[in-house]
Amino acid sequence: MIVRKNPISFITMNGKPNENWTNETDVFIVDDNSELAQKIKRNYPFFELVVENGEVIDVELTEKSIEPAKEEKIKELSSQCQQTIINGFIASNGNGYRLTTEDQLNMQGQKDELKDDETITEVDWMTINDENVTHSREEWLTVYKEAFRHKKECIFKNKQLRDQVKAATTKEEVEAITW
Template sequence: MTRILILDNTIINVDNEIDATNLLSQGAWEMPQADVKRLFGNLANTASNSNCSITKLPEGGYNIVFNKPSDETLLQEAKENKLNEIRVKRDEALESGLIYKEHTFQTREKDKLNINGAVTNLILDMQSNSNTITEIIWIDINDERVVFTPQEFLNFASMVAYHTQEITFKANAIKEKIEQANSKEELDLITWENE
């Protein structure tokens, strides 16, 4: 439960008894919980001097003035929302898999670690001139076994790395566009699909 206390015209959200007692001892006054619920609903924890001012009226009640967020604040919030949207799209793309030789392979982080481990073993085998690895069997997204020659597997691993790099670069380019946007309208035109 969030309690709203006002000390010297400063709105303070408190969620523990120790802070509330301390503020009250300094001369703060507390808005009754019924009024907090009625006026702020579930958003009591967001009440602050940046978005409203609260004055206790001598005859009882309160004068609450909600400040309209500045255009810059609204733009920053819209940018943050757009960045979160792009992060989700990036993560979905990174984990959506990769088609190679008519098979779809998973490309989650753990899959890429496994691929890198197999590449390391393969390279060590090649460098030692033992060449004991003549084929690599990998499982596709449908649990079908796919046989690779060492060179095919290196090509596959290279494609996975390139796939990851392209998605990451795309996300970074979109992030730069978002940061440079000067209006909500500009932000609305920026989508994962359009880039």
């Protein structure tokens, strides 16, 4: 692999992986199969060459190099948060409930109906297993509160993890953060 210092770039040629076939003077040779070559490929173009005795011995990552990893991790965490909300939860009554956007709107509508009509004593609701379950008014309101708590916990967990990502100083730290 040929590595150019200014502007930072690299190029490989299968037939001549470890020689300067460009005849340029401002370049360095790095073994294509080395750990250093992998590090260069993985972090390009966000690094500075560390040169000692005319040879590249390492690359020092620049601050910008971590930003794409952070952005990708934040998208990944947000997606996992949304999926965890949608997948639902197991309520204290032992039943599972999905929380798609439509499910959440339906729950809000049911709660409003219970608020408007105190004579309603039972609520039929579909569980995650597509079973129709009859709930007492109090039981259904408990399920509603638990659904809200589930969503809120997911949102706050996502916020905490995003803050960890933003505070990370290396790609390894970013990659170690998981849902």
